[in-house]
Amino acid sequence: MTGTRFWHPYADMGSVRHSELVMDHAEDVWVWDTDGKRYLDATAGLWYANVGHGRPEIRAAVAAQMERLGAYSAFFDLANRPVLELAEALAERAPMPSRVFFGSGGSDGIDTAAKLARRYWWEVGEGDRTLLVSRTAGYHGTHGFGTALGGIASNRHGFGPLTDTIQVRHDSLEEMNQAIARVGPERVAAVFLEPVIGAGGVYPPAPGYIEGVAELCERTGALLVVDAVICAFGRLGTWFGIERWGVTPAMIVFAKGVTSGYLPLGGVMISDRIAEPFWAKPRGPIFRHGSTYAGHPTCCAAALANIALLECDGLLGRGREQEQALFDVLAPLADHELVAEVRGGVGTMAAVELSAEALDREPRVIASLARKVRAAGILVRPGARAIAVSPPLTAGPEHFELIAQGIEHGLNALQAEAFAAQRASDTLARAF
Ligand SMILES: Cc1ncc(COP(=O)(O)O)c(C=O)c1O
Structure with missing residues (x-):
């Protein structure tokens, strides 16, 4: 086989092996490829570069720690x-008294939370509580539990039997209620929830939904595990995102924005209640879990510098302050013939979903749209039915405007291509 030897995550390697986009350097909201072309990074890398790229403060903290x-x-x-x-x-900074378990990323954190939820129940004498509840369109990473909890259908296919989970419609509290009642609350260990669903297509929760899930957890005993891998560290304008709903989770999984992606780090905020059986006395139970890089000093130094930047530069609150501006500038795209819906308005993140007709016409249409937007100098994230944006928190209205223009350009190019294909097939039909 010819082409690259690098197997890209989530990639169609049959195509990508000969067509990689090789990045060279980055500064704040801008990234340059090795040909010198500049792009506006509307995705903050992969939903992580909250303080922007190239911050010397993080570089210096990392270098100093490396030396020590x-x-x-x-x-x-x-x-x-x-x-x-x-x-x-x-x-x-956490919304509940907590201990912290570290790992290398979000998938690690999800598996830690899933194992700890089960292990906690076993420890307190309710070992039948093993079932985990999650939501359609949710994304919880790629490890064993995260794959089973994930609600994006294509990510679950072909792996054989996954851990048994209960999946409910992401927007139906009633369905979650019924599902827990059906299996029996005494069998449910935890509910996993992204405050705003990210990779699955940017779905903000309906008013009252998160409070309703928290109340259901309280009533049935299920642990509320918040997956704040995208929503934390300013993306929703607070440290862990979930503070906006005033609920108290049993655990919060974080990653990405904790270092703004400069180095890999993730973990779980574990409420004192869940930690208690393992911490209460010497020779007590041990949580036999942990990855090689848990508590890596240089990654932690990067996180400390990043937290200082979020705080001192006033970036933390911007995720909320600018959410409406980002949504407002994208909202008119809903009138485009190829667009079904524009979602966002909670946190500096949004998605433009294509119409069912456009999605049916060409299975790879989202990837094709993302490439066309990229050609206009804007990097967006392709999903199953939508392209998503989540720019660094240093971005402002002038950048949001460029993002909207780039997406519109991509949509128009897609439409022109579809017209051209239609004309060609009409001409062919007339010829026979
Ligand atoms: C909500 C959510 N949870 C978990 C993960 C997995 O994180 P990682 O890719 O760092 O393992 C992601 C990654 O995008 C995510 O968006």
Whole structure:
């Protein structure tokens, strides 16, 4: 086989092997490829570059930590200064009294939360509580539990039997209620919920939905696990996103924006109630779980510098302050013939969904649209039915305007291509 040797995640390698887009450098909201072409990064990398690219403060913190103690295990009784400091900093900012379990990313965090939810129930004498509830369109990463919890159908296919989970429609509290009642609340360990569904197509929750899920969890005993991998660190204008609804989760999974993606890091905020059986006394139960890079000092140093930037530059609140401006500039695209809906308005993230007709006409239409928008100099994220945007929190109205123009350009190019194909097939039909 010819072409690249790099197997890209989630990629059609039959095509990509000869057509990679190779990035070279980045500065704030801009990224340049190796040919020198500049793009507006409307996706903040992969929903993570909240403070923008190329921040010297993070670079300096990472370099200083590398010089001192680049890496060291944090298993058993080992620790390092950055991990202790970061655990304190996160706990101070969390919406509930908590402990922190670190890993390398969001998928790690989801599997940690799923295992801990089951292990907690086993420890307190309710070992039948093993079932996990999740929602259609939800995305919870690629590890074992995350794949089973995921609600994007194509991501679940072909892997054989997955862990048994209960999946309910993402917008129906009633369906969740009924599903838990049907299996029996005494069998349900936890409900996993993204405050705003991200990769599945940017679905903000209906008013009252999140409060309703929290109340259902309270009533049935199911642990509320908030997947804030996208929504935290300013994307919704608060530290963990979920504060906007005033509910108290049992656990919060975070990653991405915790370092703005400069280095890989994720973890779980674990409420003191869930930690208690494991922390209460010496020779107590041990949570036998942890990955090699948990508590990696250099990754934690990057996170500390990133948190300082979010705070000192006033970026934390911008995810909320600018949510309406981003939505307003994209909303008129809903009138485009190829568009079914524009979603957003909660956090600096939005999606433009294509019409059923456009999606039916050509199975790869979303990828094709994303490429056309890219040709106009804007990087957007293709999903199953929509393209999504989530620019760095340093972006402002002038960038939102460019994003809207780029998407409109892509839609028009797509439409022109469809017309041309139609004309060609009409001509062919007339010839015979
Ligand atoms: C909501 C959510 N959860 C979990 C994950 C998985 O995170 P990671 O890719 O860092 O493993 C993602 C990644 O996009 C995500 O968006």
